[in-house]
Amino acid sequence: MVNMNDVAKKANVSRGTVSNYVNHVKIKPELAARVEKAIEELNYIPNQAARSLKKQESDIIVFILPTIWTPFFSELAYYIQLELQIQNFKMLLCNSQNDYNLELDYIKMAQEQKVKGILTISYSDIEPYLISNIPIVSIERYFNSAIPFITSDNFGGARQAAEELHKRGSKRLLLILRELPNNLGIFERMNGFIDYCTHNELEYEVYLDKGNSIDFPKRLDLFLTEKFSENCPFDGIFTVTDRYAEFVFNTFAHLPWSIPEDVQLVGFDGARSFSNQSLTISTMSQDVREIARLSVKELVEFDDSLAIQKKHILPVKFTEFKTTRKLDEK
Amino acid sequence: MVNMNDVAKKANVSRGTVSNYVNHVKIKPELAARVEKAIEELNYIPNQAARSLKKQESDIIVFILPTIWTPFFSELAYYIQLELQIQNFKMLLCNSQNDYNLELDYIKMAQEQKVKGILTISYSDIEPYLISNIPIVSIERYFNSAIPFITSDNFGGARQAAEELHKRGSKRLLLILRELPNNLGIFERMNGFIDYCTHNELEYEVYLDKGNSIDFPKRLDLFLTEKFSENCPFDGIFTVTDRYAEFVFNTFAHLPWSIPEDVQLVGFDGARSFSNQSLTISTMSQDVREIARLSVKELVEFDDSLAIQKKHILPVKFTEFKTTRKLDEK
Known part of the structure; x- marks a missing residue:
């Protein structure tokens, strides 16, 4: 399998230059062009696990909901995935069945994977969400002012x-x-x-x-x-x-x-x-579509310096x- | 944030020993006990990205389906996630909307992430699935004898x-x-x-x-x-x-x-x-539940040495x- 060293050799640049290119760190345009050409010719596929380790950032959003198996939640999940896709994020779907321990497992998993954020529809007690240091957006359930909240009126x-x-x-x-x-x-x-x-x-x-x-x-x-x-x-x-x-x-x-x-x-x-x-x-x-759009927006633009996060109450x-x-x- | 070195120091073992413990490589029981104690005391959370890089194996299954927004697919996704959860796998949900290019993107993503496998319900042309070197199980659509296939009669x-x-x-x-x-x-x-x-x-x-x-x-x-x-x-x-x-x-x-x-x-x-x-x-x-069970089973137990993969045709x-x-x- 082709690795980063092969690309560096072919492009006649250092391995670090290839790594920077792959991780979207700015490099000189002429070097970038050579690396790009080598990647194409060798059909090199960067290893995402290595990349996310380096960037310490993932493109995965964990979506925790009671069940995917209702019309409201399946329509909502459909639109949330559409919105995430537009922004190049992926959705890890977690049915919690309203089980406190399962939610806890999912949040631990999200921390271990260092995911980009958590979208949650949860009726569990609040503790699991308090232990997380990952951006969280809550749909339907208000936790506290530090967690952006989207709901219908x-x-x-x-x-x-x-x-x-x-x-x-x-x-x-x-x-x-x-x-x-x-x-x-x-x-x-x-x-x-x-x-x-x-x-x-x-x-x-x-x-x-x-x-x-x-x-x-x-x-x-x-x-x-x-x-x-x-x-x-x-x-x-x-x-x-x-x-x-x-x-x-x-x-x-x-x-x-x-x-x-x-x-x-x-x-x-x-x-x-x-x-x-x-x-x-x-x-x-x-307005399911708008709930999806705002939830993804608040998560992607999450700013933890705000003491009071946004609260959206949508008309029905x-x-x-x-x-x-x-x-x-x- | 606590890292592996802190754990090694606390447990009075080498960093490699901690790494082996975290990656489920066998180490001496007395060392394992010390590492476990140190992890608990320091509340250390292993970095999944680093772990999956080391193991070169992920616990993520990519599920590609036309849309989550129909009763059949949302019931199926519900049961597939239940089955995956039992086996400690996670589901990355991908709505393809029957779009060939989207499916291609998802499969590239699956390769980059080195996921454990792909579950697919696809009516696209077959090429995207041929380029993948990741285990694939197909539901409803027969590709060829190298891809396990689950369908109803x-x-x-x-x-x-x-x-x-x-x-x-x-x-x-x-x-x-x-x-x-x-x-x-x-x-x-x-x-x-x-x-x-x-x-x-x-x-x-x-x-x-x-x-x-x-x-x-x-x-x-x-x-x-x-x-x-x-x-x-x-x-x-x-x-x-x-x-x-x-x-x-x-x-x-x-x-x-x-x-x-x-x-x-x-x-x-x-x-x-x-x-x-x-x-x-x-x-x-x-039999939605059985389709889910067999699909996950075939994926988890996938054996690429078999020239002809299993074909399940379930009664309705x-x-x-x-x-x-x-x-x-x-």
Whole structure:
């Protein structure tokens, strides 16, 4: 295999000159031209491990997220990788499954590899991130002012969800969410929803599930089936994610009430499972592309001399599909 | 920052001994114990770049796939990362968007980084993979006998899809697919479907779309709307992926015929958008978890002395949801 010495010999320069060229250290243009020609002729491939050792800098970004296997996270990962690619960075994908110890392992690994930075969507306790000396950008979860933070306007979005239901004629609202430790975004959605209801004297009830994730659809189905078996106690439902809205939608297929005629339904996220999917459930859409762009921007331009890092709160917008009535037919 | 010399000094051993310990080269147990103690006390973090240079081996697997943003690929990536994690490998995720030049870039990058191996789902021309001297395992696409290959039984699965429609009373079948260069799996699904129809003297028609991906739902909608406006010329439809079946399902919401009463519908893949999603469309399910397991196994155990590498063709199974009739109500 061709090595740096072969290139130096062919170009009639020192090995150090070749090394500088490969590591983007400035050398005289005529030497650079000779090295470039020799590299081409010999089809020399520089060893990245050696280069990153020399520069003590890597072009890898570690992306830690709960799972790649949801529409929102797979769309987000898709756009983050596009943004990284534009800037010549690579993504090391780490599914944490919300496991504290796995996150700790990934962060240790990031330190060992001396990666460029960490992008994280984490609901773990904060300690792993405190021990890192690598630039970190956090999506959805606020840690502290030293860590740049990108999120959607969860409070405002949920407030608007209640408002859209109300404007379309719903008067007795139901909010559906699960308790997720450290997921403050979800609680902000709850607060925004309640805020609208109290300020507008709307009746509302909160279904706050505290059980495990796997059986949640079953418990929710039981709850709704019981509530809606004889009466229609709510005429508007807001769920804090589109996934929960899908569960609600499936349950109503077996109930004596129709969506959106009897009960309107709004979710939150607006992610698609693939790029040209048609959505069914009206939702508060997050700007996934912009979340990706800003996260990568903050990481690439990270400046640790700033005492207070940037905080981006992106607007969400109501997107009408088939589970809400038109404004003029309320 | 603590370095290897500090550890050597503290442990009262040579720097080489520390280096050997860190790189898992066997050293005397009493020395190992001293080094381990010193590493703990000093909170020393070995530099992975230096280690991988020394070992000339990395623990990174490059996973090249068209896009992470489909249910099938995000479920597959999820399971592949789980499998890699069990074996202490990391995944570098690369969305190629089926772009030949991007794939070439990723493979060059893999060579430069001297990664452990490449997992690929590629429909590009074969050249990029031929120039690599790194172990490669291919999913879905057969390259040649030197590259281990994992796929589902596309021919048999599609054959069975036609059979399941037939058994449930469908007699005039429609097959829907798009022309995708180098995607032989899709053509095998076509062949399997046709094979069943011809052997059982069933009428069938093939809708083979040749346009771009973005407007495909629109063209398909037009085609179906015209075909089904006055008559119901087909009573069974098989699409080569679940995504296309979703498009068909959406179109039928506006047509005067019902699924599954008038027209039965079967897709292919069986992937979920998230782990506890309820599916609607009957499908030929691929064993995503097993594809992930075998792909990682073949890569980790890759043996380049074998002239002919392993070829795994995994069974798919019919999974009934709401778009086919029960067997007894045909």
